[in-house]
Amino acid sequence: MKPAVSKPEDGLFWITGASSGIGYAVALEAARRGWRVVATARRPDELATLAAAATGFPGRIIPAPADVTDAAALADLVRQVEAEHGPITRAFLNAGIYLPVRLFPFEAGKMHRSFAVNVGGTINALDALVPHMVPRGRGQIVFNASVAGYSGLPTSAGYGATKAALINMAESLRLDGELSGILIQVVNPGFIRTPATDTNPFPMPFLMDVEPAAIRVLDGMESRAFEITFPRRFTYFLKFLRMLPRSWYLPLVSWSTGWNDKGKQP
Numbered sequence: 001m002k003p004a005v006s007k008p009e010d011g012l013f014w015i016t017g018a019s020s021g022i023g024y025a026v027a028l029e030a031a032r033r034g035w036r037v038v039a040t041a042r043r044p045d046e047l048a049t050l051a052a053a054a055t056g057f058p059g060r061i062i063p064a065p066a067d068v069t070d071a072a073a074l075a076d077l078v079r080q081v082e083a084e085h086g087p088i089t090r091a092f093l094n095a096g097i098y099l100p101v102r103l104f105p106f107e108a109g110k111m112h113r114s115f116a117v118n119v120g121g122t123i124n125a126l127d128a129l130v131p132h133m134v135p136r137g138r139g140q141i142v143f144n145a146s147v148a149g150y151s152g153l154p155t156s157a158g159y160g161a162t163k164a165a166l167i168n169m170a171e172s173l174r175l176d177g178e179l180s181g182i183l184i185q186v187v188n189p190g191f192i193r194t195p196a197t198d199t200n201p202f203p204m205p206f207l208m209d210v211e212p213a214a215i216r217v218l219d220g221m222e223s224r225a226f227e228i229t230f231p232r233r234f235t236y237f238l239k240f241l242r243m244l245p246r247s248w249y250l251p252l253v254s255w256s257t258g259w260n261d262k263g264k265q266p
């Protein structure tokens with residue numbers, strides 16, 4: 001039988017990176033839809049604010065602070081939360097950072113940090129959750145990657161590579177999940193207005209507000225679709241670019257982003 005979409009009556013919804021931006025908005029929207037949300041990030045005060053913002057909603061928010069790079073802390077968190085509140089049936093592995101990287105000066109620390117949080121943090125969350133979820137034979141795990149994972153973009157050598165890794169990981173695990181009752185999905189957003197993008201010095205085409213983005217994420221999780229991507233007029237264009245020969249794609253990206261114009265580079 002195909003893995004099923006999880007429902008609020010099945011258990012808890014765990015969200016990493018819930019203290020701001022997309023994770024925060026998805027947590028609120030999920031509580032509005034009746035979910036009991038376990039909200040994880042490093043900043044407990046922001047998680048308390050999030051929990052308070054859901055007061056009066058059909059669901060509620062349970063703050064569970066942790067750093068996703070700390071594997072032991074995530075394992076403890078899942079164990080404690082499940083013992084106290086019941087099984088986690090849906091997870092949105094969303095915690096992530098964007099650190100621009102250039103060829104020169106090459107900042108290896110930024111590359112390592114990007115991989116530690118975006119990829120390592122996701123692996124740690126899977127390692128904490130999967131041993132509990134798989135024996136139950138049902139559940140839903142959703143990665144938050146990015147369209148930056150489709151192909152190389154300026155300054156994205158670290159960030160884009162981590163997101164490409166997550167997309168590939170999700171594709172592979174989707175096949176396994178089909179055998180074990182776990183629905184694996186990936187979210188690939190375009191530009192969303194969050195604290196992470198507020199300081200971007202470059203133009204962000206089709207920039208979307210975070211509340212409608214959260215609705216798109218939650219609606220996508222109600223389907224069995226592998227990929228949830230929006231706004232489509234932007235992300236589908238990037239899908240098309242991805243199919244071009246690199247000898248066309250790279251000059252086109254350079255030209256369309258102004259990258260070949262030294263005066264415009266960030």
Ligand SMILES: NC(=O)c1ccc[n+]([C@@H]2O[C@H](COP(=O)([O-])OP(=O)(O)OC[C@H]3O[C@@H](n4cnc5c(N)ncnc54)[C@H](OP(=O)(O)O)[C@@H]3O)[C@@H](O)[C@H]2O)c1
Binds near residue numbers: 017
């Ligand atoms: N905004 C966009 O345009 C866009 C587009 C595509 C994909 N995304 C992806 O969406 C996700 C959320 O990004 P956002 O735009 O919402 O950014 P954001 O507002 O900066 O949120 C990032 C979240 O990740 C958490 N986080 C960072 N490092 C962490 C760590 N070591 N341990 C636990 N939590 C950590 C942050 O919480 P603490 O600081 O409290 O730990 C925060 O809650 C990221 O994976 C990002 O790559 C964003």
